[in-house]
Amino acid sequence: MSNWEILWSARDQFWSGFFSTMEIFGLSISAAFLIGCGMLYLLEGSRPRLTVPLRVVIDGMRMLPFLILAYLLYYGLPAFDIRLDAWWSGVGALAVYHGCYFAEIFRGTRLTFPPGQVEAAKAHGFTKGKMFFRLILPQIVMQTRPLLGNQLIYALKDTAFLVIITVQELTAAANSLSGTYFIPTEAFIVVIGFYWAVSVVMEIIIKQCGRFSAKRGFDNV
Amino acid sequence: MFEKNTSERVGAEQTVPDAARSEQAAVSIRHLSKSFDGVEVLRDVDLEVREGDVVTILGSSGSGKSTLLRCINWLEQPDRGSIHIGGQRIGVNDAGRPMPVRELARVRARTGMVFQSFNLWPHLNVLHNVTEAPIHVLGKSKTQAEAHARELLEKVGMSPKADAYPSTLSGGQKQRVAIARALAMQPEVMLFDEPTSALDPELVGEVLSVIRDLSAEGYTMVIVTHEMAFSRAVSDKVVFLDKGLIIEQADPETFFTNPSTERVRKFLEREES
Known part of the structure; x- marks a missing residue:
């Protein structure tokens, strides 16, 4: 049997690793998106006492290697009697880490948001919450779309780190197959193919969304 | 009305x-x-x-x-x-x-306000710029708000552009939409x-x-x-x-x-x- 045939016969292991990766990725980026939106909302003026601690958290996260955060949640939290299994530690670490990146991306664009639109909303009787969710957030998300797409790819690649805290995902599958049959090259090439395929599909989806915002004059696609 | x-x-x-x-x-x-x-x-x-x-x-x-x-x-x-x-x-x-x-x-x-720089909301089309506040601030129903908005767009001569987005309008057109948007709140x-x-x-x-x-x-x-x-x-x-x-x-x-x-x-x- 050639090396490729060996991998083909073990394809179920790849598939289950792949679905596990996609599950972790989907769940954690959804949570990260919500965390980013939540942080942006909390950063909206009038709460100066919240702004500084939030900025510290966001910057602190961004300056932390992702792997350390995953270690901290998995190996560190039990010291405080909080035990998360590897899977939830991984999802939690990805969500918080990329949530802070999302928040920073949103915040940067929020700074350039035309103040006139906020005034128009106020003049039309909008209160802060409705203004944020109806007028500010949709525009910020549309405008940051290319950056968000980039961040999604980072998040996808970061899922591979979770092999180190024993999460059974795609890289773990390749790792175990290469160890069992001593065929690292082929096993990892297959895995690269999977990551590329997902990234390409995401890029295409993000591009398609571009038409939607181009129609509104946000960018020229 | x-x-x-x-x-x-x-x-x-x-x-x-x-x-x-x-x-x-x-x-x-x-x-x-x-x-x-x-x-x-x-x-x-x-x-x-x-x-x-x-x-x-x-x-x-x-x-x-x-x-x-x-x-x-x-x-x-x-x-x-x-x-x-x-x-x-x-x-x-x-x-x-x-x-x-x-x-x-x-x-x-x-009060209704019209600004020098229009300040339309660019992610909403003309009709939705006008209905946004009546629906989400005054709590009007969508059908009611849209009917009123179309009347107002007619009044300012912007009916044909109801589905257009603000970025495609001229300054004068934007300002007329902004006037309709303010009127839609039925300000005093x-x-x-x-x-x-x-x-x-x-x-x-x-x-x-x-x-x-x-x-x-x-x-x-x-x-x-x-x-x-x-x-x-x-x-x-x-x-x-x-x-x-x-x-x-x-x-x-x-x-x-x-x-x-x-x-x-x-x-x-x-x-x-």
């Missing part, structure tokens, strides 16, 4: 002499002062806008006219003085404390902050003619403008601000033909030349 009641108002304007008109002030400003970084922009301003009146505020740039207008709906908070809209004080509640945001939003919604008073100053000269006319129509329908309006001929044609009262002080207020005929202050005379001369 307002078609009917405005036609009554127009009729009333033509037959009833000024003195007999409703004495209730749509906007009443008392002893208003405001400074930015120690520079006084408004000094003890008193101004009364009666229901159905069109008041234009003139003055050179930096005279405080935009600030005065923006104080009316509390986009700027005055340092001293009071503003009542239809008898209700804005910004400060009965106990003399800053108004809770929700209450402030409700009082603000009694419309505030215009230099509505034509950001427009190409050939687009000024279409916006002024919409505002002129509104004045004919009996809307109460306060307009900050640099358009002298327009001010003269449309106003019931012209107010002149200089360095934060109202130095002249008069009916347009008196103001433009026989101003009582040297400052206004000079201002008008410069505008003519």
Whole structure:
């Protein structure tokens, strides 16, 4: 049997690793998106006492290697009697880490948001919450779309780190197959193919969304 | 709906002499002062806008006219003085404390504002720009809000563009949509902050003619403008601000033909030349 045939016969292991990766990725980026939106909302003026601690958290996260955060949640939290299994530690670490990146991306664009639109909303009787969710957030998300797409790819690649805290995902599958049959090259090439395929599909989806915002004059696609 | 009641108002304007008109002030400003970084922009301003009146505020740039207008709906908070809209004080509640945001939003919604730079919401099409606040602030149903919005877009001549996005419109078209958007809240008073100053000269006319129509329908309006001929044609009262002080207020005929202050005379001369 050639090396490729060996991998083909073990394809179920790849598939289950792949679905596990996609599950972790989907769940954690959804949570990260919500965390980013939540942080942006909390950063909206009038709460100066919240702004500084939030900025510290966001910057602190961004300056932390992702792997350390995953270690901290998995190996560190039990010291405080909080035990998360590897899977939830991984999802939690990805969500918080990329949530802070999302928040920073949103915040940067929020700074350039035309103040006139906020005034128009106020003049039309909008209160802060409705203004944020109806007028500010949709525009910020549309405008940051290319950056968000980039961040999604980072998040996808970061899922591979979770092999180190024993999460059974795609890289773990390749790792175990290469160890069992001593065929690292082929096993990892297959895995690269999977990551590329997902990234390409995401890029295409993000591009398609571009038409939607181009129609509104946000960018020229 | 307002078609009917405005036609009554127009009729009333033509037959009833000024003195007999409703004495209730749509906007009443008392002893208003405001400074930015120690520079006084408004000094003890008193101004009364009666229901159905069109008041234009003139003055050179930096005279405080935009600030005065923006104080009316509390986009700027005055340092001293009071503003009542239809008898209700804005910004400060009965106990003399800053108004809770929700209450402030409700009082603000009694005014409609049109900005120099349009400030449409670019992610919403023309129709949804107009229905956004009625649905999400006033709690109107979508069908009701859309029917009203289409009426208003018709009135400002923007019906054919109902599905277009703001980025595809000219400045004059944007401003007409912004006027429809403000009208959709059925405000008691419309505030215009230099509505034509950001427009190409050939687009000024279409916006002024919409505002002129509104004045004919009996809307109460306060307009900050640099358009002298327009001010003269449309106003019931012209107010002149200089360095934060109202130095002249008069009916347009008196103001433009026989101003009582040297400052206004000079201002008008410069505008003519």
